[in-house]
Structure formats: C-alpha cells, structure tokens
Amino acid sequence: MSTLTALTIDVVIPVYNAPEFSKRCIDSVVAHLGSFIRTIYIQDDASGLQTRAMLDDLSYPQVKVFHALDNQGYGKSVNDAVARSNADWVLILNSDIEVLGNFLLPLCAAIAVDSKLAVISPTEGDISSEKAASYLRQPGGYITTYRFRGYAFLIRRVVFQELGGFDLQFGRGYYEDTDLGRRLVKHGWRMGVHPDAVVRHETGMSFGRGKAYQELVRRNRALYFSRYPLARQNVLVVSGACTLADLPLTVLDLLEQVMRQGGRLHWLTPERLPVLSCLQMRNSVISLGVLVKLILRGWSREDKRITAVWLLPAIPLWARILLKLVVLLRRLEVREWDAALF
Numbered sequence: 001m002s003t004l005t006a007l008t009i010d011v012v013i014p015v016y017n018a019p020e021f022s023k024r025c026i027d028s029v030v031a032h033l034g035s036f037i038r039t040i041y042i043q044d045d046a047s048g049l050q051t052r053a054m055l056d057d058l059s060y061p062q063v064k065v066f067h068a069l070d071n072q073g074y075g076k077s078v079n080d081a082v083a084r085s086n087a088d089w090v091l092i093l094n095s096d097i098e099v100l101g102n103f104l105l106p107l108c109a110a111i112a113v114d115s116k117l118a119v120i121s122p123t124e125g126d127i128s129s130e131k132a133a134s135y136l137r138q139p140g141g142y143i144t145t146y147r148f149r150g151y152a153f154l155i156r157r158v159v160f161q162e163l164g165g166f167d168l169q170f171g172r173g174y175y176e177d178t179d180l181g182r183r184l185v186k187h188g189w190r191m192g193v194h195p196d197a198v199v200r201h202e203t204g205m206s207f208g209r210g211k212a213y214q215e216l217v218r219r220n221r222a223l224y225f226s227r228y229p230l231a232r233q234n235v236l237v238v239s240g241a242c243t244l245a246d247l248p249l250t251v252l253d254l255l256e257q258v259m260r261q262g263g264r265l266h267w268l269t270p271e272r273l274p275v276l277s278c279l280q281m282r283n284s285v286i287s288l289g290v291l292v293k294l295i296l297r298g299w300s301r302e303d304k305r306i307t308a309v310w311l312l313p314a315i316p317l318w319a320r321i322l323l324k325l326v327v328l329l330r331r332l333e334v335r336e337w338d339a340a341l342f
Contacts, residue, residue, distance in 0.1 A: 007108065009154070010087040011040040014077035015095045019051040021202055023058075028099035030060050036104055037091065039064060043081040046071040074173035075166030082160055090157045096202040097152050103197035107154045110140030110194060118189035119148065119155040119181075122197035132195035134283070135276050142192030144278035146259045148181025151201050159189065175220040182228050182262055193279060225303060233263025236294055236306045238286065238323060240314020241270050244277060248341050251312075255281070266294055266306070268319075286319060295326050308332055313339035 011029055015022045029040060042065045044055055055065045066084075068077065082090050089111070091104070103122045110120055120142055127143075135143045163183050170176035181191060225232055235258050244252065255265055259280040267273065268286040276283055284290050298304030309323050309332055327334045 007089055007111075008087040009037045009089045009091055009104065010085040010157075011037050011091045011093065012043065012078055012081040012085070013040065013093050013095055014043045014045060014074055014081065015047060015051065015055065016045040016071070016074075016077075017047045017051050018095060019047075019054045022051060022095040023054055025093060025095050025097050025099070026058065026060070026063065028097075029093070030062065032099045032102050033091075033104060034062065036102060037062070038087060039085070041081040041084055042066065043077040044068060045073070045077045071172070073168070073171050075168055075170055075176040079165035079168075082157060082165060085157060087157055089154055090160065091154045092150065092152070093199075094151045094201065098200040098202075100198060100200060103194075103199060104154070106141060106194045106196045110138070110142045110192060111154075113139045114142075114190065114192075116188065116190050117142070117192055118159045118184050119153050120192045120194055121145075121149065121151070121153040122199045123193060123195055124151065124201040125198050127193070127195045129195075134273070135195075135279065138190075138192065140192075141196060142194045145191050145193050146181070146185060146278060146280050147262060148177050148184065148191050150177030150180070151203075152199050159184070163187065169223065170220050172216060173220075174217050175224040178262075179224055179227065182231070185260060185262075221303065228262055231262030232303050232307060233258050233261065234298070234304065234306050235263065235265050235308045235310055236323075237265055237267040237310045237312065238315050238319060239267070239269055239312035242312065242314075242342065243273055244275060246342065247312075250341075251337065263307075268294075286316070288318075288322075291319065291322060306330075306332065309334045311336045313337060313342055 013025060026040065026042065040063045042055060042063060044052060044065060044067045046068050052067065058065065078092055107120050107122070111117055132143070138144060163180065166176040167179050170179065184191060258265060259278055263280070265281045267281065267283045268290060269283060270286060272285060273283045294306060297306065309327055311320065311323065311334065326332065
C-alpha cells in the first residue's frame with residue numbers, strides 16, 4: 001500500500017467506437033481503482049456519434065475526455081494521452097477491458113522490488129494457478145516475458161516517452177506493442193506478467209475480425225518481422241530427463257538468447273519440467289503425437305513454424321531418428337550436445 005501511495009498513477013484508455021464496452025471499462029476503472037489513481041485520460045479516436053455522446057455524458061471528476069478530429073490509430077492515441085500525463089506510472093487499458101478488482105496492488109508490489117521492471121501486465125485470466133505454478137516467479141511475484149502484449153499494462157511514463165512511445169508506422173494498431181517490447185529489452189529493461197492480477201478482456205471490439213482486420217494484422221506482422229527477423233525463431237528442444245538446473249551454463253545462455261530475441265522454445269521431456277523460466281518457454285511430455293503436431297504447425301503462418309531442432313542427451317531412439325529425418329526433409333538447423341557436457 002505504501003508503494004502505491006508513494007507513486008502517482010494516471011490511466012489512459014484509447015476509445016474507438018464500441019460504446020457499451022468502453023463505458024463498462026471506464027465504470028470498472030472508477031469503481032475498483034478510483035481511490036488509487038489520479039486522472040483517467042480518455043482519448044476518443046474519432047468515434048461515431050453514439051460513442052462521442054456517451055463519453056461527453058460521463059460525470060466522473062477524474063475523467064478527462066479528448067476527441068481527435070481524425071482517426072489516428074491506437075499508437076497515436078496512446079502517445080497523445082500519455083503526453084498529457086506527468087505521473088510516475090501510466091496504466092494503459094484497451095477499451096474492451098473490464099477491471100474486476102484492484103489489480104494494481106500486486107503490480108505495484110513487483111515495481112517496489114525491481115528497479116529495472118519497465119512494464120508489467122495483469123493476465124486475462126488465461127494463466128491458471130496450475131500453469132502459473134510451472135513458471136519461475138521473480139521477486140514481487142511476476143513472471144518474466146520477452147513478448148509484450150499491450151491489452152493492459154502499467155509502465156514507467158518516462159521510459160515510455162524516452163523510447164518514443166508506440167511507433168506510428170504500425171498505423172491503426174497491432175504489433176506496435178510487440179515492437180515496443182523489443183525496444184525495451186534492447187535497452188536493458190525487464191517486462192513481466194503478474195498471474196495474481198486478473199482482468200477480463202473482450203478482444204476485437206473496435207476493429208472486429210473481418211477482412212480489414214486481417215489485412216492490418218498481416219501488414220504489421222510483416223513490418224515487425226522485417227525489423228526483428230530473429231523473433232521468428234521457434235526452437236524445438238528435445239531432451240532426456242533433465243531440468244533447467246541440470247543444463248550447462250552455455251546451453252542455458254543459448255536458450256535465454258532465443259527468448260530474449262523474441263523467439264519461442266518448445267521443450268519436450270519424458271516428464272513435465274518442474275519450472276520454466278519465462279512465458280516464451282513451453283514444455284510438453286514427449287510423444288509421437290506431440291512431435292507430429294509441432295512439426296506440422298505453422299503451415300499457414302511462417303512465424304509459427306519450427307526453425308531449429310536442438311537435441312540434448314538421452315533422447316529416445318525413435319524420436320532421434322524421426323527428428324533427424326525431419327531436419328533433412330525441411331532443411332532445418334540442428335544442434336546436438338554430447339552427454340559428457342552434462
């Protein structure tokens with residue numbers, strides 16, 4: 001509580017249509033966070049008359065509404081709203097978020113003990129207690145992530161502005177948050193997701209899921225990967241019975257490097273690993289079905305495809321033979337480690 005009162009926190013909510021969800025978001029922020037925050041900046045991105053009227057009818061003294069003359073997109077809306085704030089931290093929420101309780105408390109607890117934590121997000125309720133228990137908790141209780149998702153996040157305002165905020169080349173939206181995450185990591189900042197802080201998220205309320213949305217996502221995905229080609233890495237790691245604690249430092253560093261660059265690891269083991277280092281590391285028990293599923297993934301999305309296979313000691317013979325065949329057929333990068341190193 002003392003940390004929360006020592007910091008000033010403003011809220012930014014960019015709004016584009018979807019008046020019912022936008023009002024629900026604003027109402028829930030006031031109800032659950034009103035006594036812990038200072039000002040709520042609503043940036044209306046040239047919405048229709050119904051949304052504009054709803055915003056103008058709001059009577060909350062903490063709320064300040066700004067109407068853009070033209071549709072500028074998510075990134076520009078957030079940048080403009082943050083520029084009006086002088087708070088220590090800014091909580092940025094999609095307008096389709098519903099606050100269910102004071103999730104700022106665990107977020108600020110993490111901030112208090114980690115001076116290099118630039119941004120921390122609640123979950124959308126998609127990390128169960130069982131799943132959260134498999135990830136290493138950092139001081140303050142958060143889980144490390146190297147892939148930032150901007151549906152709801154608390155960020156150091158000065159850091160956001162020093163990095164130039166969201167890059168406006170992403171236009172109306174999508175992947176501008178992921179791009180910001182790569183820049184944060186490059187500058188030595190940490191990012192986290194706190195499984196004890198939960199919000200409800202209704203996706204696609206402003207843009208929908210139609211053709212325009214799909215074209216926008218494809219365009220911005222291509223822009224993102226043109227800047228960060230190493231973020232395409234999807235490394236399939238297969239090993240015998242070993243854990244993170246059993247790996248040599250050289251191997252640990254290579255695993256960390258893949259994730260830090262924005263890539264993902266899919267680690268197959270004879271039994272579930274007791275702990276994973278961050279959200280970009282996935283673990284499954286090795287089986288023929290799991291192997292085939294991973295090998296076939298991503299036919300429609302290149303960035304989902306396995307790009308390399310790493311073979312650690314004590315792999316079942318049938319798996320080693322199958323993987324060697326796949327490596328040859330798909331011309332994948334392969335790395336093997338000798339058991340003597342373990």
